[in-house]
Amino acid sequence: MKGCFVVYENEDEQFDIKCDLRPDVEDEVPELQSLLYSEIENTCNVLKALDKTSDEIKRKYFKKLLTLAQVGLVPENSAQPKMAMVALDKLKTEMLHIEGKRIKNQYMKRLGITAIILSAIFLGAMCILFYLLKSNVFCMLGYTWFGAMVGAWVSYGARKFQLEFEDMSLIEKDMLEPIIRLIYIGICSLIFELFLSCGFATITVGNITTEGIKSYEEIQILVGIICGLVESKMGIDFYKKANSVLEIGQEKE
Numbered sequence: 001m002k003g004c005f006v007v008y009e010n011e012d013e014q015f016d017i018k019c020d021l022r023p024d025v026e027d028e029v030p031e032l033q034s035l036l037y038s039e040i041e042n043t044c045n046v047l048k049a050l051d052k053t054s055d056e057i058k059r060k061y062f063k064k065l066l067t068l069a070q071v072g073l074v075p076e077n078s079a080q081p082k083m084a085m086v087a088l089d090k091l092k093t094e095m096l097h098i099e100g101k102r103i104k105n106q107y108m109k110r111l112g113i114t115a116i117i118l119s120a121i122f123l124g125a126m127c128i129l130f131y132l133l134k135s136n137v138f139c140m141l142g143y144t145w146f147g148a149m150v151g152a153w154v155s156y157g158a159r160k161f162q163l164e165f166e167d168m169s170l171i172e173k174d175m176l177e178p179i180i181r182l183i184y185i186g187i188c189s190l191i192f193e194l195f196l197s198c199g200f201a202t203i204t205v206g207n208i209t210t211e212g213i214k215s216y217e218e219i220q221i222l223v224g225i226i227c228g229l230v231e232s233k234m235g236i237d238f239y240k241k242a243n244s245v246l247e248i249g250q251e252k253e
Contacts (some may be wrong), residue, residue, distance in 0.1 A: 003079035032081040049169035100163040115149035143220035148189035151228020189227035
């Protein structure tokens with residue numbers, strides 16, 4: 001197969017590969033070479049985005065990537081895109097095995113430490129408000145927030161049980177920082193708790209009922225944990241619930 005590209009290292013950007021079409025290529029680029037080109041670009045982007053990986057290690061990955069790109073896209077009469085794809089899969093597996101463990105553990109530590117700090121701050125604030133205003137609602141909110149932080153941490157471990165290659169550059173698809181994610185989940189859990197305590201929503205699971213939420217700290221913590229576990233759906237569900245309430249109000253008018 002004729003190679004359709006000129007492949008070389010981009011001197012203007014670190015760990016970047018330039019793949020230029022040969023000037024004499026008039027026909028459509030073969031599908032295998034197009035696919036290989038796309039995969040090389042994606043892999044290169046992940047490589048550049050690796051955080052806290054030494055340049056020496058990145059350079060090792062980059063050399064392998066550049067070599068297989070040249071094998072699959074360059075030779076004028078003997079390009080080997082199939083062999084290059086096999087080599088690329090092996091390189092991605094190597095990177096995932098070496099970097100994936102570190103990235104996941106690092107993120108879980110960061111998420112956990114942030115959750116502990118936010119819990120301490122919020123619980124401290126709720127204790128002060130409880131002392132000043134003598135209202136049990138602040139205790140309820142504090143327990144719920146704590147549960148949400150626990151649930152969010154467990155949720156990440158469950159959802160990302162096994163990292164994919166692309167996860168190494170974008171650990172969460174919504175691109176939220178841990179502190180923003182946890183604050184968002186915490187606020188959602190408080191809204192849900194208020195929905196339940198005000199009668200906007202009801203739950204009955206086993207012996208747990210909406211009425212028991214105000215009386216039992218364990219249920220308040222459990223509500224928070226559930227909110228943390230289903231973090232991705234909470235905001236959307238609250239939005240729909242609020243919309244339905246407003247629509248009912250408009251119909252009555």
